[in-house]
Amino acid sequence: MFRKKSYLAAAALAAALSLGLSACGGTTNAGTTSGQHVFTVGMTLPTAQNSTIQAIADGLRAEIEQHGGKLITADSQLSIDKQIGDIDQFITQKVDAIMVFPLDLPTLKSVLGRADKAGIPLFAHDALMEDTGAQALAPIRAEVVTGRKQQAQEAAKFIAEKTGGTGEVGAIGIAAPVTTNIYLLDQFKEQLKAHNGLAFAGQKGNPTDDAAGARPLAEAFLTQYSALSAIYTYNDPSAIGAAAAAKAAAKSKKIIVTGFNASQDGLDAVKNGTIDATWDYKPVEVGQTLGRLIQTSVVEKKPIGHFYQMDVNIVTPENVASFVPWSERVKQIVEGKYLGLPIN
Incomplete structure (x- = not known):
């Protein structure tokens, strides 16, 4: 189940894509491979120690790499000041898009404004918990929330x-x-x-x-x-x-x-x-959906919605045996299967 409100995505950076390896923060912007630009997404994690957040990154990375891109991650270690610094670093690195899982959205408004001014499209997970309109979400282009x-x-x-x-x-x-x-x-x-x-x-x-x-x-x-x-x-x-x-x-x-x-x-x-x-939580699906939103909007320059909700499923002793492991879901993405929410 999902909900969305469509709006025409602003023209963004388009790039010729080539396969890049995933990396953790501190690396330089998607530089070049044999002179060819690698489309790069910077992702700020509230804390890298959380397996669910890592699974979101895994899903995003798998989807981005399916399109020849590269994901850079930065661990904010539950520090809003570090999260601000990590986003500023992404701006300096001139990444092609930023995905933020905000510790506190109002506090991040200034640095997100700097990214927007630099022409870097912004995407988010759980920025606003409910759909209050595209204007309330700005300058973030689209978000995926968990139910x-x-x-x-x-x-x-x-x-x-x-x-x-x-x-x-x-x-x-x-x-x-x-x-x-x-x-x-x-x-x-x-x-x-x-x-x-x-x-x-x-x-x-x-x-x-x-x-x-x-x-x-x-x-x-x-x-x-x-x-x-x-x-x-x-x-x-x-x-x-x-x-x-x-x-x-x-x-x-x-x-x-x-x-x-x-x-x-x-x-x-x-x-x-x-x-x-x-x-x-369906973290892998959340990450893949964000990756597809970035690909659709930034690279293909197609319109997307601004709000997508991923429903969650209860797991009890009665149905736990049928649970599909997150690692298996990542493998399915690598094999070309789309597990996320419909974009259009």
């Missing part, structure tokens, strides 16, 4: 069904002002209101983005709330950490734990019953 509102709604319903619709629910997000994370938890809190027997017990921030950081937060929920019946988390490592805390407290059968992203550790945890559910 976080959908996931929050489904997670609230899932928890209500599994808990019998009663108890208190704690939420774990990341301990950083990441817009997408704030939106996700706000949506979950709102969606939980539809289930009268469930009460929101508050949210805590994971300082290390992993299971170790989430476990003490879950332990605090278990200590503070005697009627705790579920813990909702923003990623699978946090769900695993929460489940470990519940097991140590001999409450693993009483506490429903959900994750998000369907990273390999999350899939394994669903299979062995450590956590109750996760959701497939």
